[in-house]
Amino acid sequence: MISEVLRSAIDQQINRELYSSYLYMAAASHLASENFPGMASWMQTQADEEMVHARKFIKFVEDRDATVSFDAIDKPHADFTTPLSAFESALEHERLITRHINDLYTLALEQSDYACQGLLQWFINEQVEEEAMVTEVVEKLRRAGDNGAALLMLDRQLSARDADGSE
Ligand code: OFO
Secondary structure (H helix, E strand, O other), X not given: OOOXXXXXXXXXXXXXXXXXXXXXXXXXXXXXXXOOHHHHHHHHHHHHHHHHHXXXXXXXXXXXXXXXXXXXXXXXXXXXXXXXXXXXXXXXXXXXXXXXXHHHHHHHHHOOOHHHHHHHHHHHHHHHHHHHHHHHHHHHHHHHOOOHHHHHHHHHHHOOOOOXXXX
């Protein structure tokens, strides 16, 4: 069994993971319409990963003999005006997710839920990777600035992202 307070906090995190997927899908669609197919593909891969994250939490709740309570997913709020602002929004979002994962871990400690701590350790490591990955793209985009050739090269490079996040 899982405590009610922890189950409810995981429900909220499931909603955040689904929102993350929605946000990355919106960014992918916007970048595709701006003719950055590589960046769009990168964002779509991330949207798919976020669904995997949501499913990981869902399965955990089910395995603990509890039921997930699904809530409405917010409209994605982010600045997609330029590739740089889209990736900066993604970075800001990942930092927020990291804070929520850390808070969940603190709660799992307070509840002495060792299984949940194990699950969350995976997410803690995942957040380190995700923040590093998005930071790298943001820095490359800042360096590219308005240079069209550099942006096209970066777009081609980002199209090579594998499902595991590596390029
Ligand atoms: Fe972006 O890692 Fe899940 O939310």
